[in-house]
Amino acid sequence: MRIDLTGRTALVTASTQGIGFAIAAGLAAAGARVGVSGREKGKLDEAVRRLQGEVPDGDFVAVHADVVSEEESARAVEVLPEVDVLINNLGVYGFQDPLDITDEDWRRYFEVNVLAAVRLTRAYLPRMIEQGWGRVQYISSESSVAIPAEMIHYGMTKTALLAVGRGFAKKAAGTGVTVNSVLAGPTHTAGVEDFVYGLVGRDKSWQEAERIFMREHRSQSLLQRLIAPEEIANMVVYLSSDQASATTGGAVRVDGGVVDAIIP
Known part of the structure; x- marks a missing residue:
């Protein structure tokens, strides 16, 4: 299978390292112009340099923005006003006793892991629908289904992303735009x-x-x-392609078999 994203523009949030970095490299290798997003300018510039080293022919755009805030999300949209592929990868995690998780912690996890993705989807989905092609993905987790006792606040946000993805897929029904969640396993x-x-x-x-x-x-x-970050990226690149045109509204697993279920 040859995936060709030439002519497509993608935005990958939190793509200066880890899974986001691997996704940015994978999309660029398939021919997409890729917006690399990060809140620390030095780290962002270094990530773009590394990506150019890994994908010499890649077309990368540095998007210096902390998309958790409304103002900086708007700045990201100013830098890349038209996006064909939106990968909502931003997320925080950490282990904590459930009885010690404060209201502030619950709010922060929701705002970072869920609301930032919803905000960018609202910004980019209308044009995708108008042009009759687009891809939106949410990087969820096996923790959305198998809630870890040591970080239920994280698991809760990843479950919420499944609902968000399914809901926006219904909004985009019949338009040529697909919306999916990727259940990434321990990476x-x-x-x-x-x-x-x-x-x-x-x-x-x-x-x-x-x-x-x-x-x-x-x-x-x-x-x-x-799991290697590149193994997650492989699925994301596929779901970003024309070949994945019939996959939408789904929770697609790259979890290493952690979720003990036959049907995803």
């Missing part, structure tokens, strides 16, 4: 390494820490390893 990023060490202790090698984490905290994984 090997720098942030996840810190998360894993925080759970199992820092007195271990990474290989041992990963084994313990998968065995004790994600034992339902059929891979029994963390």
